[in-house]
Amino acid sequence: MKIFSLIILIITCLSCNGNSEQINRAVTKVKMTALEDKEELISVGANQTDVYLPLLKGKKVGVTANQTSVIFKGDNQSQIHLVDSLMLLNIDVKKVFAPEHGFRGRADAGEHIVDGVDAATGLPIVSLYGTNSKPSKENLKDIDIMIFDIQDVGVRFYTYISTLHYIMEACAELNIPVVVLDRPNPNGHYVDGPILEAELKSFVGMHPVPVVYGMTIGEYAKMINGEKWLNNEVQCDLTVVLLNGYTHDSEYALPIKPSPNLPNAVSVNLYPSLCFFEGTIVSCGRGTEMQFQVFGAPTLPNSPFDFSFTPRPNFGSKTPKYNGELCYGMDLMNEEKYNVINLDWLMAAYNSSLDKASFFNPFFSKLAGTKRLQKEIENGLSASAIKEIWQLGLDEFKERRVKYLLYK
Structure with a gap:
């Protein structure tokens, strides 16, 4: 057009x-x-059917997928879900394994998801975000091979890479091969943030990587394997189906929302910076149509925070923080694309808060992957001084990840 x-x-x-x-x-x-x-159109791993279909013929197949797991047609103008495509091709798909937000991507962040049956296909759905994060032996007893195809956003606390870890671990323990259909990383153009410390390991941070790690999910799977991060250092029989036309500097606007509260390219780009607010008294726009593009709280002064919004229950946030309350903050919807984590907004909100003692909650250090960041902000360190502290860890990580990179 x-x-x-x-x-x-x-x-x-x-x-x-x-x-x-x-x-x-x-x-x-x-x-x-x-x-x-x-x-120059990027062709996702799911589109490379000639590569992975031969691996599935005559096998009982499990698929780890959500609403982003699609095969694109033409110039990416139309699409078919991977599961639908496999079934049309008479591949014996036995069940679907669903991450946070569910198979169709409709659940709130953190919402408990139960097992069920997909209405469109009749396939059983095993939730990996609820009672169990890791498939059980019973879940996998009739699976010969596992396909993993989920759009990631390249940020450590985005839980799809934790689901990847547990899929690989469970399959490795039962000698089930895993095939990762690679997808672009919209934040793959940079690496930034503190390295996760072992004592803060959780589902929002499982590996000693920075907040933004600059790898596709296929590259990340190779690193999980190569660094022996799986339980008992088991290694997975792993195949990565590569992207065509992709480099780490490629511009890639996600054609499908990766989760309910990342509605557009701006939110995806600002997510690494604004998600820190999830561990504070400040809202990052859940309950609005501006999720991860604004921030604010009733306790921030309306000067200089002269932008306001009122969260209400909506798709992806049934009980938003400050539901029905007027919040003062900043509008970031017109920000230029970032290739670093911005700490200025977090520090400005803390320094202006009328309730500094309650500003941070315990979740903040889990997101940061370190207890130091909160202390550094409270002690008045500048953003540049804090980032200088990160640098040694970032340099070591960049050197370690080189052998796992599949793209320039």
């Missing part, structure tokens, strides 16, 4: 001069640009 509009604009402008040769040259150039752009 953009190329067509550009052609019309060129024709309109050049026609004023009556130069048909110029028009033809210009249109040809635009068409060539369109062909080049088409070649």
Whole structure:
């Protein structure tokens, strides 16, 4: 559509001069640009059916998936869910394993999800975000091979990589191969944040990696395996089906919301910075249509925090923080794309808070992966001084991850 509009604009402008040769040259150039752009389209792992279908023939297949697990058609304008595609191809899919937010991606963050049956396919669904995070032997007794296909956002406390860990671990213990269908990392262009400390390991942080780790989920799976992070240092029989046309600097706007409260590219880009507010008295916009694009609280002064919003129950947040209360804060919806974690907003909110003693809660250190960050902010360190403390760990991590990278 953009190329067509550009052609019309060129024709309109050049026609004023009556130069048909110029028009033809210009249109040809635009068409060539369109062909080049088409070649640069990123093709996700799920689209590489010729690679993974032979691995599934004659096997009883488990699929770890959610609403993002789709195969794109044409220029990514239409799609079919991976599970639907496999069943149409007579692959013997036995059950679906669902992460946080559920198989269809409708549950709130942190909402307990129970096992069930998918209404569209009749397949049993095993929840991996509820009573159990790790599939049991009983769950896997009729599975010969596991497909993992979930869109990640490249942030340590986004729990899909924790689900990946437990899938790999459970399958490794039962000698079940795992096939990861790789997808782009929309935050794959940088690495930043404190390294997780072992004593703060939890479902929102399982591995000694920074907050933003700059790897696709396929690369991350290789690192889990290679670093022997699975229980008892078991290693998984792992296959990664690669992306086509992707580099870590690729621009990639997610075509499907990865979870209910990350509605667009701005929220995905700001998520590594704003999610720290989940461990404070400040709201990051849940209960609005501006999730992870604004922040605020009733206890922040309306000067300089002159933007306001009132959270209400909505899709993805049935009981939002400060439900029905006027919050003062900042609107970040028009921020430029970040390639670092921004600490300025967190520090400004803390320094302006009328209730500093209650500003942080215990969840903050789990998100940060260290108890030091809270103390550094409370002690008045600058953002640059805090980031300098991170640097040694980041340098060591970058060096370690090199052998697991699959893309430039």
